[in-house]
Amino acid sequence: MGSRASGFSYELFQVSQERDEEVAAFCHMLDVLRSAYPHSDRSKNAGFVWSPSVGHDELHQALGVSVKVTIISEHFREPLTFTCDGSTTVDLLIYQTLCYAQDDLDHLNVDDYLLKVCGQEEFLPKFCSISEKVVEKLTATILDLVELYCSTFNANFHTTAQSRGCTAPVQEAGLVTNVLSFNVYAAHRIPITWAASYEGFFLSCSLTHGGAELCAPQNTSKQAVSKYLFHLVVWDQRVCFPVQINQLPRESQLTVTLYATPLPPPGGAEEKGKQRRSIEALGWVTMPLFNFRHTPAPADFCPQYEFKKLDTISQILCCCVRRLTTDNKRLLWEKKAFCQEESAALPLILASAPCWQWACLPEIYALLRQWACLSHMDALGLLHASFPDQELRRTAVQWMDSISDPELLDFLPQLVQAVKYECYLDSSLVRFLLRRAIGDVRIAHYLFWLLKDNLQDSQFSARYQHLLAALLCCVGRSLREQFDRQCWLVSILTKVAQKVRDATASSRQGVLREALEEVKKFFHLNSSCRLPLNPAMVATGIKIQSCSFYNSNAVPLKLSFQNLDPHGDNVNVIFKSGxxxxxxxxxxxxxxxxxxxxxxxxxxxxxxxxxxxxxxxxxxxxxxxxxxxxxxxxxxxxxxxxxxxxxxxxxxxxxxxxxxxxxxxxxxxxxxxxxxxxxxxxxxxxxxxxxxxxxxxxxxxxxxxxxxxxxxxxxxxxxxxxxxxxxxxxxxxxxxxxxxxxxxxxxxxxxxxxxxxxxxxxxxxxxxxxxxxxMLSCGIPELSDLDDLKYVYDALRPHETEADxxxxxxxxxxxxxxxxxxKLNFFIHNLSQMKFASSEECPTLSFAPRVHTAKSDGVIRGLYICSHIRTSNTSKGYAYVVKVERDGQEVQLVQRTFEEFYELHCKLRLVFPSSKLPSFPSRFVIGRSRSEATADRRKDELNGYVWHLIHAAPEVAQCDLVYTFFHPLPRDERAGTTSSKPAGGSLITSGKELGEVKLSISFKNEKLFIMVMHIRKLVSLSINKLLFTNSINQNNHLLLFYNMFLLNLLHEKIYRSVNNMMWCLSAPTSNTSNVCYES
Structure with a gap:
């Protein structure tokens, strides 16, 4: 099988590094990184899919969690099952298993054994050690190759530096006081379609930092298309920005956009057409203003400040970064020293920095160095587009380096998106992702598919192509082959789904089974394949007879794969295309x-x-x-x-x-x-x-x-x-x-x-x-602007207290x-889905959990309703006791209600619309429908119904519906009872009981806050009965507050009247109390 994913990426990588100095240096970094993870070192490159684990062992101990473990091995005659504490290590489990299986442990090493999850190619880790040290070295430029191209071919460009030794000296940006300016000569290779459809081409150049413009955009003059060897637009003019170079942040971006005006439509009315025409953006490019080489960091000469430990300010800290006003930013930056105790406030403080010019960086970096380390969850906030500073992002990645592999998987999609906001290809975030992917198969798997999915992003596709090539370069050959198989399988399934969707509704099942033969051939050529959904799911074949589809617009496929693990169930997934x-x-x-x-x-x-x-x-x-x-x-x-x-x-x-x-x-x-x-x-x-x-x-x-x-x-x-x-x-x-x-x-x-x-x-x-x-820039239509984030902010209400x-x-x-x-929506959807109801699906009875047949239960020879009893459920009706006689079996008694008999009759009519069925007794009753007399009359009518039912045509009398209906249920085995009702809490109890009021109590800003959460068992003073409305949601959340000092509270009793009842709260108080009332 040819290499699909890896071969393409290698070729792309080789072409790119010949033309781009930054990519060449990135390649060299990959060589160093890959060499740190040799395949022979099992501690760094195990090659297994480790099972994700959750930390917090102290939580398991506090909860008293116990785990039932079953171990299956070819060395055991039967599975070994035992129960252990939730904090037991995998090493200890392996040792206990070996003690059971082996008599002599002197020659056995626990490290030679692993525990695998049954049904998946997933192993429980005994340890996790990921510590690497990568040394960054920059490689030389490849100007020689460009010069060779220029001297060999008739190129209309040449390199400014004639040799590597003649490159212009690097100047310190902080010392350059000149304004930023450069020459714009021409745009080459204009497409013929543009030349024939547009006029007035011009370039718009803008400077941005973290998405914010640093100054007004500068435009060139409008020019027409010229033609020499190819079409081009010539401006040959200088663009000058009114900002000094030493005032530009290091992560400043230059964006150049090509605009043009559409030609007027043919056929006159040219002036009117000009009024309607507007300029269009034909293409753009964004590039870092400074090159990727690192210069001495300003943090090396940061001044030292004495930060005083003062009380934190909390009025603004609950805000979102994007909701900070100008006044909020000014106040936060002035009082930044007060916020040191609230470490999570760092993104808000940095977002409030007045500027990111070279002269301001020492103060920002000093604050960054003295701030307490953020948790990896809070450090995510520093990877937004609004924080392009490389030193800041490097620190954020350093704080995230302690995150475990399972936790990293939770945030992997966001980290892949954050790569877009890096100024350069070789960044701390990219190195972090590649390093963790090399050490864990699961991370490498999901990173591969996330990068592959982002190749569709036209603006950042080149960057993701480089990262995908880097990942394939770093992982081993076996994993690259697995990725190739997965891509191949997805391609086949996409074609299958398209064929099924295009087929008519009546022929889709046949088309599906025929198309799945291609999947079957795939597994003949490949013994196994990991599924993209989960690398621990390894399939060895497809169960065509178990596959089907859903009757929805996209017609998703229900697929059943054969599991590689013989002890595991089939792997059932849904594949969606469209x-x-x-x-x-x-x-x-x-x-x-x-x-x-x-x-x-x-x-x-x-x-x-x-x-x-x-x-x-x-x-x-x-x-x-x-x-x-x-x-x-x-x-x-x-x-x-x-x-x-x-x-x-x-x-x-x-x-x-x-x-x-x-x-x-x-x-x-x-x-x-x-x-x-x-x-x-x-x-x-x-x-x-x-x-x-x-x-x-x-x-x-x-x-x-x-x-x-x-x-x-x-x-x-x-x-x-x-x-x-x-x-x-x-x-x-x-x-x-x-x-x-x-x-x-x-x-x-x-x-x-x-x-x-x-x-x-x-x-x-x-x-x-x-x-x-x-994820704002990931391309999801419903998550594209700040209003979408505002919805979540308003839903979370971070500015409110817990009581509110x-x-x-x-x-x-x-x-x-x-x-x-x-409920109305549900009903309308029920009506709309009736057209999708399949005639092949046999309806089931609502009260029977499984289907039973004449073959499994035995042929019924006689049915007789011998009595009726009152039910104890909320319907207060009657259940009818039916005597069921079967061949060669003892007589069975089952209990069914009149409504259940009616449900059987209705579903028999659905299954056998053309067959003759016995007439069902009328449901209409004059007077009380649940009286004893009505039950007696219905018993006789139902006896006639079941007699004609059992003597009906064989396809009716022996159908699965009938045999399921008369199959004994657990409720039938409990003598003297009827259908069980859901167990609910008793509302009225005998004897004298004190009423209860559940309160949530807090003391803040010299105010006592009391929330009345629930009230139960309150007895009225005027009428001696329970006060409880018939509402199904009886909740008495009522917030009360009292202005008083805490010392006074310790000697107070608070009386409050609720529902005509007086209850009393005495100090000392707790956060949540159950208070008994006093009459």
Whole structure:
């Protein structure tokens, strides 16, 4: 197989270094860097895909985490399973395993063994040591080659320096007082199409630093196209900027833009056409004003200042860099010494520097040297385009050097974008990325695909081509071959997806299976291939029969690959072609970082984090989550109006978690994951939320997919927003949380959980603004200007206190729960998706978790409804006890409600529209429909129905729907009970109990702040019964404050009346208290 990726990059690299002195020096740096990582040194170049690990061992110890480990080996007859502490090292696990497997350990070395994750080519690291020292050496220029070209060919240019020894002397920029000026002669090789379509060509030259203009742009005169050997525009004039060279920052950029005016349209009205014509930019180039060679850093002669330790100023420090006003900047720079205790404020201080001229740098560098080291999350803020200074960026990269490889992967997309803001190809950031890629296969893998994706950026494609070539030069041959295979596989899958999308709806499955034969041939030629989605996923083939597609606009493919590990499941992924996945990739990255912050703070939100990766513009892979359905599929089991019913999610979870223990665990997972989704989707402004891009696992975990709209860019129906609620939180979700349609204490816990998660993310507001800010130039349409960042800033509300933020988010929950628009959106989407319903899909019963057949259960010989009993669930109806007789088996008793019989009948009509079915008893009842008399009458009618059903045509009587309906459920095995209902908190208890008020108390600026969070079990003084409204979201977040001194507070009792009740708070107080009331 030919080398596709690597061969192209090597050739490009060789051509580039012959023409560019900077690239030649960059190549030499790569040689030095690569030599520091020999393939024989396993400590620096292991060649394995290491499993990402999370630090904070003390957190695991505090939480008492235990891990169940199962080890499979060809040396064991059966798997070895044991439980160990979460802080146990991998070395110790290997040693324990060897002790079990071997009698004599004297001749064994633990370092010779590794633990591999089952199902993936991923190994658990025993240690991580990455320390390298790279020496930078500049190589000589290659002017000789240019001079040889000029003397050999009839070139109309020549080099100014006739030999290397005659180069002009380098002058100290700080000593040059002349203004910046240069000659502009001509623009050569003007395309013929431009010459025939434009007139009045001119150049506009501008000076910028960190994106800000240093002075007004300077323009040349307008000239027409001339023709000699080729078309060119000749100006031959001098451009002069009104700024002295010693006042220019070292990272100043010169941008030259070619403009022209379109020729008037033919056919008269020339004057009118001139009025409508406007100049157009035909091309531009941006280059550093100073060369890439490093001169003595101003930090070497910085004056020393004595910084006094004063109280920090916090009024402005919560602002975003881009929201600083002129007055804010002036105040911060004057009081910069006061902010030393707030190390994360450094980006704000540096953004407030009055200028970055040569004379100002000593003061800036002195501040930089005396500032405390930033964390790697805060150091990201110094890599923005607004900070082009090389010494500053070198320091930021140095602070990030301690970041672990798993943490680096979290920020890798932003660091790749930050390369755009480097003035020179050989920079500290580029060296850092290449050095870490050499030492870790996973980083090298994702860096390769990120660089390859950015080759489409026309403005920076040359730089990313050089970096991609450098990466391929540094990694080994084996990894380069893996990249070639992955590119080949992606190319084949792209063609397959295009064929399926172009085919008619009825023929797509056949076209897919035929096109996948090319993938099968690929695996015949290549024994295995790592998937771009995850380098630990190694496929050896394709399961064509298990592959299908989704009925959506882009027609994504559902692919099933054969796993290299025989103990692992098939690798199931979604391949999309025609959708830009970069926005989904960024959204999931931010949510993954949020989840890590929650976990590090001891709050496990039980989030489902899946992988999504773009392999080029308009294509990519998404990880499939098993045992999960969309909310639409769950809701339409109760009909097209299922979105308006409250029991749909609870019934579905009950169906898949029949025991009380399983259901309670599923509800817990639902509460936590639902809270996490509410917080994450609100902060990121996730829009276009319908019930087909919200999914629920059978284990209760809820998660969102398809992030095509974010940062508040909602779809519009005319002038009306489609997403009108702050986030998706509906009454069927509240039904699961409360355990019914009555309020419970679990809803208060849910609100507290949301507010706690929200406040934890607010503490890291600068991190998320930095992550999104670094992506402003990546080309995502909905993340392109400062207004998009302002949306996240306003959502995080960093200027507010935790108490205010808690009240604010509580109101958002109430607003979302009370929004009718969300359910209406779901219903409209249900209607629109009816046209995609496949006739081949057999409907299932909403209360049966699995499908059963006559072959698996045995043929039914008789059905008889012998009695009916009252159910204990909220419907207060009756369940009918059915006696089921099968061949060669004991008689079974199952319990089914009238509504479940009706659901069976409706779905039989869908499956057998042309078959004769028994008539179903009427649902219309005069009088009380749930009375004893009605139940008796329906029992007789249902007996007639089931008798005719079992004696119907064989395709009806023995269909899977019928046998699934009469298969025993766990609820049938519990004698004397009916269908289990979700366990909810009890609202009324016997005996005398004190009421409870949950408070959050803080003391600030001589004021006592008391937030009334929740009130429970308050008994009225006037009427002796529980005060509790029927609202499903009973939350009493009320903020009170008192002007008093802390010393007085210690001797005070505070009385407050709530809901006609008097409660008392006595000092000493704590941050959060449960207070009993006094009547």
């Amino acid at each position: 959708d830009d996945l970069r926005q989904d990739m960024l959204t999931l990255q931010i949510i993954r970082i949020m989840n890590k912050i929650w976990i590090q703070e001891g709050l496990d939100m039980k989030m489902v984090i899946f992988k999504c990766f773009s392999t080029g513009r308009g294509r990519g892979m998404v990880e499939m989550i098993p045992q999960a359905d969309t909310l639409r599929k769950i809701q339409v089991e109760h009909g097209v109006t299922g979105s308006f019913k409250d029991r749909t999610l609870a019934d579905w979870l009950q169906k898949h978690n029949p025991t009380e223990e399983q259901y309670d665990k599923a509800v817990e997972n639902f509460i936590y994951s639902c809270a996490g989704c509410c917080v994450a989707t609100y902060i990121l402004g996730i829009c276009d939320r319908h019930n087909d891009n919200i999914m629920l696992k059978t284990s209760g975990h809820m998660f969102h997919i398809d992030f095509g709209k974010f940062l508040g860019h909602a779809q519009m129906f005319g002038n009306i927003k489609r997403d009108r609620a702050p986030f998706v939180f509906t009454s069927d979700m509240a039904f699961v949380i409360n355990g019914g349609d009555k309020p419970s204490s679990r809803f208060h816990d849910f609100v507290d959980l949301c507010c706690e998660a929200y406040n934890l993310i607010r503490k890291h507001a600068h991190l998320f603004l930095n992550l999104l800010g670094l 933020a808690t009240m604010y988010f509580t109101r958002l929950i109430e607003s979302s729960l009370g929004s009718v628009a969300t």
